[in-house]
Amino acid sequence: MNADRILAVFHENGVDCILIGGMNFLLRHQPVLTFDVDFWVRDEPSNLARVHAALRELGAAWGSSEDNWKPLPDDAQWLTKQAVFCLTTNHGAVDIFRSVHGLPDYDACRQRSTERRTEAGTPYQSLSDVDMLACQMALAEGQRRLDRVAYLQKLLKN
Amino acid sequence: MDPFSELKAREEAKRDRAYDPALRWKHIQEMITWAEMNLPPHQRRNRPRWRPANANLSARSVQGT
Numbered sequence: 051m052n053a054d055r056i057l058a059v060f061h062e063n064g065v066d067c068i069l070i071g072g073m074n075f076l077l078r079h080q081p082v083l084t085f086d087v088d089f090w091v092r093d094e095p096s097n098l099a100r101v102h103a104a105l106r107e108l109g110a111a112w113g114s115s116e117d118n119w120k121p122l123p124d125d126a127q128w129l130t131k132q133a134v135f136c137l138t139t140n141h142g143a144v145d146i147f148r149s150v151h152g153l154p155d156y157d158a159c160r161q162r163s164t165e166r167r168t169e170a171g172t173p174y175q176s177l178s179d180v181d182m183l184a185c186q187m188a189l190a191e192g193q194r195r196l197d198r199v200a201y202l203q204k205l206l207k208n
Numbered sequence: 209m210d211p212f213s214e215l216k217a218r219e220e221a222k223r224d225r226a227y228d229p230a231l232r233w234k235h236i237q238e239m240i241t242w243a244e245m246n247l248p249p250h251q252r253r254n255r256p257r258w259r260p261a262n263a264n265l266s267a268r269s270v271q272g273t
Contacts, residue, residue, distance in 0.1 A: 051235040051236070051238045051239040051242060052238060052242070053239065053242050053246075054242070076243055076246070076247070077246055077248070078248065079248060079251075080247070080248070080251050081243060081247055081251060084239075084243075085235065085236055085239055111226070113222070113226065115222065116222050116225040116226040119222075119226035132215060133212060133215065134212070134215055134216050134219055135219060136216075136219035136220050136222065136223040137223065138223060138226065138227055138228075138231075141235075142235045142238070142239065143223065143227070143235065145219075149212075151210075151212050151213070168246050169245050169246045170245075189213070190209065190210070190213070193209075193213060
């Protein structure tokens with residue numbers, strides 16, 4: 051996976067998004083097993099068009115079933131069909147979230163997020179620790195990443 | 209499971225089935241390397257390249273070969 055390439059293409063296309071999930075936790079804190087890049091994107095038509103452009107540039111593919119898995123169509127309409135999409139790209143797996151469980155307000159989370167850079171200098175917007183924890187706590191107990199919850203709770207307590 | 213989590217699980221399973229196995233393996237290997245390079249400094253393994261004094265040295269000269 052070329053995660054820097056994925057982050058760079060989203061940045062270059064001006065996508066309004068926040069990095070969430072395991073990769074965000076890894077970049078901020080400690081190693082976790084993660085094989086995709088999770089983006090929470092601002093759910094507005096103009097931004098979804100930018101998301102679509104970025105994904106096309108990355109050679110993304112998606113399908114309503116694995117039988118019709120194919121490169122993305124010309125227009126961004128498919129992005130309005132559901133709340134979350136798991137795609138393949140030429141550079142690795144990408145998840146697109148139009149909404150995130152436990153985090154009702156994109157603007158508030160965007161304000162709490164910070165701009166950071168990877169080791170190679172690629173910029174990305176990073177979900178805050180408070181919101182990462184809120185996101186985990188919104189999941190059913192059996193679905194929570196307990197190691198992340200414990201780490202974040204300890205960190206935020208101090 | 210709530211509807212959102214169900215959708216996410218369905219999407220992940222669908223992608224797993226659609227992913228070309230060879231490409232997926234390549235992406236996993238690249239991800240492991242990338243993750244190692246991008247860990248916060250306090251989580252990195254103690255390797256010569258992380259020492260600032262070695263920043264301009266080649267791997268060969270660091271190893272003394």
